[in-house]
Amino acid sequence: MAPGMPITPRAEDQNRWPFVISGPSGVGKGTLAQKLFDAHPGVFASTVSHTTRAPRSGEVEGASYYFISIAEFELLISQNAFVEYTSFSGHYYGTSKHTIAEQIAKGLVVLLDIEMHGVKQIKMHPGFNARYVFIKPPSMEELGARLRGRGTESEESIQKRLTTAEAELEYSKTPGVHDIIITNNNIEEAFEKLNKYIFYGPTV
Numbered sequence: 341m342a343p344g345m346p347i348t349p350r351a352e353d354q355n356r357w358p359f360v361i362s363g364p365s366g367v368g369k370g371t372l373a374q375k376l377f378d379a380h381p382g383v384f385a386s387t388v389s390h391t392t393r394a395p396r397s398g399e400v401e402g403a404s405y406y407f408i409s410i411a412e413f414e415l416l417i418s419q420n421a422f423v424e425y426t427s428f429s430g431h432y433y434g435t436s437k438h439t440i441a442e443q444i445a446k447g448l449v450v451l452l453d454i455e456m457h458g459v460k461q462i463k464m465h466p467g468f469n470a471r472y473v474f475i476k477p478p479s480m481e482e483l484g485a486r487l488r489g490r491g492t493e494s495e496e497s498i499q500k501r502l503t504t505a506e507a508e509l510e511y512s513k514t515p516g517v518h519d520i521i522i523t524n525n526n527i528e529e530a531f532e533k534l535n536k537y538i539f540y541g542p543t544v
């Protein structure tokens with residue numbers, strides 16, 4: 341992308357700005373995003389991340405991830421090509437500006453599911469216009485129950501996620517960080533709130 345180009349649509353095109361959905365692991369971000377995709381086919385798009393980890397069986401280049409080398413990833417970092425990136429278990433993961441711009445160019449509204457550190461990084465890109473949605477659990481007990489109920493994590497991983505969740509909930513209290521905070525108690529009610537916010541804005 342040319343230097344100085346806005347990464348996302350300008351202020352007057354606010355209804356085309358990406359949504360950044362964040363919240364603790366297990367709170368229901370993926371479930372809510374899937375409901376949005378299902379309710380409004382052809383409206384939203386997610387983006388494909390770049391990673392330096394090896395593909396797992398069944399993963400498809402360009403659909404699951406863009407699989408690139410460490411040297412390629414570091415070159416992209418030096419070119420400021422990512423709105424956010426992280427290193428986890430020795431592998432890089434990042435969301436490129438290009439993949440976002442590509443979806444916007446198709447007329448789609450981009451939904452980004454991003455964790456707290458990513459949100460902090462995105463907010464440091466002056467040309468990145470977005471709407472920030474935080475999904476909050478009704479309680480830490482319920483969050484733990486959802487993580488256990490999902491059955492995808494070990495107990496050790498669940499404990500780590502719950503500790504991280506404390507910091508995420510604390511950060512969510514920072515004034516001005518999120519445009520809307522939705523408690524995901526009942527999934528249908530949370531979805532209605534998210535849907536209304538997305539289509540009618542914060543006043544409804």
Ligand SMILES: Nc1ncnc2c1ncn2[C@@H]1O[C@H](COP(=O)(O)OP(=O)(O)OP(=O)(O)O)[C@@H](O)[C@H]1O
Binds near residue numbers: 487524527530
């Ligand atoms: N309102 C709800 N009530 C009860 N269970 C829910 C609710 N919302 C989501 N769940 C369940 O909680 C579990 C976690 O949801 P989900 O995977 O969508 O979370 P997530 O925030 O996307 O997590 P991660 O960040 O780890 O991907 C799933 O099993 C999901 O079915």
